[in-house]
Amino acid sequence: MGLGAPLLLPLLHPLFLGAAGAMLTLYTAPETRAALGSVALLKCRFNVGRPIDPAVLRVRWLSAAAGPVAQYDQGQGTFEPRLRLSEQELQIGNASLEVQDVAVQDNGTYTCEVAYGTETQMGKTTLWVLAAPRISLDQRMGGAETSLLCHVGGFFPEDMEATLLRDEQVLDGSTRSSPQRNWDGTFSLTLTYTFTPVRSDAGAIFACRVRHPALGQPLVEEFALEVPGSDRTGAAIGAVVAIVLALGAVGASGYCWWQRRGGKAACSVSKVEGPERCRLGQAVTLRCSVEGKIRAHTAVTWERTQGEDRTLIQKDGPGAAPEHQPAFPAPSRLFPGQFPGWTSTQERSKTGLTASLTFTPTVQDHGARVRCLLQPEARDSGEEPERWEIRVWAPPELSGIQVLPRWDPPDQVPFAVHLHGFYPRGIHRIAWSMDGEAWERSEPSDYAENKDGTFSATSVWRGPSRRLARPEQRVRVCVQHGPADPPIEGELSIGDTSLLRPPDVSAISWPQSVTAGRAVTLRCRITGRFPELLGGTWLRRDRGAAHAAARQDSAGHRLLPGQPAPAADGKRFVQEAGLVFTPSVRRDHGAEYTCRVEHVALVQPVAKRSAELQVRAPPDVSGIQVLPRWDPPDQVPFAVRLHGFHPRGIPRIAW
Ligand SMILES: *[C@@H]1O[C@H](CO)[C@@H](O)[C@H](O)[C@H]1NC(C)=O
Numbered sequence: 001m002g003l004g005a006p007l008l009l010p011l012l013h014p015l016f017l018g019a020a021g022a023m024l025t026l027y028t029a030p031e032t033r034a035a036l037g038s039v040a041l042l043k044c045r046f047n048v049g050r051p052i053d054p055a056v057l058r059v060r061w062l063s064a065a066a067g068p069v070a071q072y073d074q075g076q077g078t079f080e081p082r083l084r085l086s087e088q089e090l091q092i093g094n095a096s097l098e099v100q101d102v103a104v105q106d107n108g109t110y111t112c113e114v115a116y117g118t119e120t121q122m123g124k125t126t127l128w129v130l131a132a133p134r135i136s137l138d139q140r141m142g143g144a145e146t147s148l149l150c151h152v153g154g155f156f157p158e159d160m161e162a163t164l165l166r167d168e169q170v171l172d173g174s175t176r177s178s179p180q181r182n183w184d185g186t187f188s189l190t191l192t193y194t195f196t197p198v199r200s201d202a203g204a205i206f207a208c209r210v211r212h213p214a215l216g217q218p219l220v221e222e223f224a225l226e227v228p229g230s231d232r233t234g235a236a237i238g239a240v241v242a243i244v245l246a247l248g249a250v251g252a253s254g255y256c257w258w259q260r261r262g263g264k265a266a267c268s269v270s271k272v273e274g275p276e277r278c279r280l281g282q283a284v285t286l287r288c289s290v291e292g293k294i295r296a297h298t299a300v301t302w303e304r305t306q307g308e309d310r311t312l313i314q315k316d317g318p319g320a321a322p323e324h325q326p327a328f329p330a331p332s333r334l335f336p337g338q339f340p341g342w343t344s345t346q347e348r349s350k351t352g353l354t355a356s357l358t359f360t361p362t363v364q365d366h367g368a369r370v371r372c373l374l375q376p377e378a379r380d381s382g383e384e385p386e387r388w389e390i391r392v393w394a395p396p397e398l399s400g401i402q403v404l405p406r407w408d409p410p411d412q413v414p415f416a417v418h419l420h421g422f423y424p425r426g427i428h429r430i431a432w433s434m435d436g437e438a439w440e441r442s443e444p445s446d447y448a449e450n451k452d453g454t455f456s457a458t459s460v461w462r463g464p465s466r467r468l469a470r471p472e473q474r475v476r477v478c479v480q481h482g483p484a485d486p487p488i489e490g491e492l493s494i495g496d497t498s499l500l501r502p503p504d505v506s507a508i509s510w511p512q513s514v515t516a517g518r519a520v521t522l523r524c525r526i527t528g529r530f531p532e533l534l535g536g537t538w539l540r541r542d543r544g545a546a547h548a549a550a551r552q553d554s555a556g557h558r559l560l561p562g563q564p565a566p567a568a569d570g571k572r573f574v575q576e577a578g579l580v581f582t583p584s585v586r587r588d589h590g591a592e593y594t595c596r597v598e599h600v601a602l603v604q605p606v607a608k609r610s611a612e613l614q615v616r617a618p619p620d621v622s623g624i625q626v627l628p629r630w631d632p633p634d635q636v637p638f639a640v641r642l643h644g645f646h647p648r649g650i651p652r653i654a655w
């Protein structure tokens with residue numbers, strides 16, 4: 001039909017497209033391996049070149065042994081138990097068959113058959129069922145004879161290789177039973193070796209080794225033989241529990257012998273020894289030791305775990321195989337080279353093995369845990385070695401104490417210290433003090449994280465500016481990162497800051513004219529100083545005197561110290577000092593007044609001198625009199641007396 005109407009093809013039902021040929025394609029995976037009891041997926045995909053119409057789709061799965069096991073026909077699915085085809089997946093070209101709880105009888109070849117419209121495609125896929133053997137090594141005694149029985153159970157397929165070894169040599173005289181079928185279709189068999197032990201057999205290592213397709217590496221179980229009287233412990237022959245090892249091609253190269261008597265192992269891995277904290281950026285060495293009977297091939301591997309990540313660090317760095325060491329099973333998650341700076345070394349002694357791990361911690365190592373493992377890895381080695389936690393630490397670096405530019409409130413001086421590069425976050429205690437008086441300050445609040453993961457913070461303390469008086473005063477800060485950490489101290493001497501400012505002292509101001517007997521005020525303006533504290537005096541040098549003398553507050557002189565007023569920013573003080581006195585000609589004329597100011601920021605006092613005082617005194621004028629002597633006689637002499645004036649000289653008298 002389709003062939004008859006090729007031009008109409010795109011409009012036709014997919015059924016007819018199939019008939020047009022070569023539109024249906026199918027793919028199957030050649031094989032799938034699945035462990036007994038797991039879920040297997042037999043992969044089969046198909047494509048029709050356009051959206052799939054379930055109405056014309058038919059899918060069948062056939063087992064070579066059992067015929068059709070699953071089918072889907074025009075929207076209807078029928079499956080054997082444990083098998084499943086997803087209708088949803090079918091509509092997107094996925095005809096894979098899910099086999100749940102894989103059983104031995106599922107092993108075999110399957111055919112995936114897809115029909116779309118008139119076209120049919122099929123492909124084959126094989127399911128290999130695998131079951132790994134379990135082994136146990138037993139000893140049976142009858143009189144002088146001893147039988148070693150290696151029971152290998154639960155394996156599939158049947159092909160396997162089982163060997164008994166003594167001191168890593170194959171034992172020739174062992175017998176092997178024929179495989180028995182178990183109820184689940186897996187196989188079991190037993191290897192037996194019977195002999196009469198003598199004293200010199202004590203300590204011999206017997207092992208049972210099995211190779212099987214379901215195992216990545218041979219499975220080995222072994223133990224050391226004990227013979228009565230050969231050893232002070234005097235245990236019964238072979239009263240030893242063996243360990244199961246998964247080993248490389250070399251075979252039974254065990255790592256150390258676990259001889260459990262009363263639950264104690266004869267060989268044990270110590271805890272990791274290391275510092276309680278690791279200082280950031282400083283190389284640290286961790287140690288662990290193994291005591292007891294250790295086999296030559298044994299090596300210590302360091303395991304580092306952090307969250308989900310697990311890394312093994314072996315001798316000569318991560319990923320490197322230890323010397324004389326066969327390949328052993330890869331850990332679940334190994335990131336070789338992720339910790340390139342971590343180096344592991346080990347040293348053998350008569351009593352055991354000592355392993356060291358050296359690295360330079362970074363912040364990223366914080367919280368990681370480390371432990372020692374013996375390689376080849378023991379699957380049944382008793383207690384798990386404890387994990388040692390890396391706790392990274394970096395003390396803060398203190399900046400010098402600084403005075404912040406903005407003073408708020410203005411009567412308090414803000415001192416700040418910057419704490420840099422500490423880890424972990426948090427500062428236990430910061431205490432500020434001045435002149436031995438302490439002020440506690442709790443944690444700083446402005447933590448910042450640095451690029452390297454460390455933290456920085458600033459602590460600010462506001463000291464009352466009133467208490468600053470001397471350049472030798474010291475502000476101290478004491479920082480304790482953790483409660484047990486030694487305090488780190490910083491100190492600032494007030495004299496080293498730019499806080500201290502000397503005063504500017506103005507010229508002395510006084511009234512234009514000084515008149516004897518009338519009170520006068522001299523003023524001296526002092527600006528720009530810090531701190532507030534100020535000393536000063538007024539002095540007077542009398543006319544003709546060599547030295548000036550201080551004026552006290554007395555009846556003759558009243559000192560007006562003035563009120564210091566802070567500038568708006570708190571960093572400067574202004575004050576006006578005054579001296580009030582009532583001048584007299586004799587005392588004050590020609591005298592010189594000095595305003596002298598002392599301040600911590602001044603090496604020498606600043607003195608401002610007035611000019612020599614010019615004291616004026618107006619004349620007292622007596623009544624006009626007629627003098628008794630008239631000369632010349634034709635003129636009447638009138639006289640007036642001017643008294644007590646200063647200075648000398650009357651520029652103008654008019655009659
Ligand atoms: C196909 O479908 C099965 C379920 O039947 C599913 O498990 C599988 O992931 C699907 N495959 C793909 C490639 O989507």
Ligand SMILES: *[C@@H]1O[C@H](CO)[C@@H](O)[C@H](O)[C@H]1NC(C)=O
Pocket residue numbers: 107108109126127128129157158
């Ligand atoms: C499993 O199936 C494959 C493929 O049919 C076959 O070759 C093999 O012998 C089977 N294994 C066993 C143990 O039956």
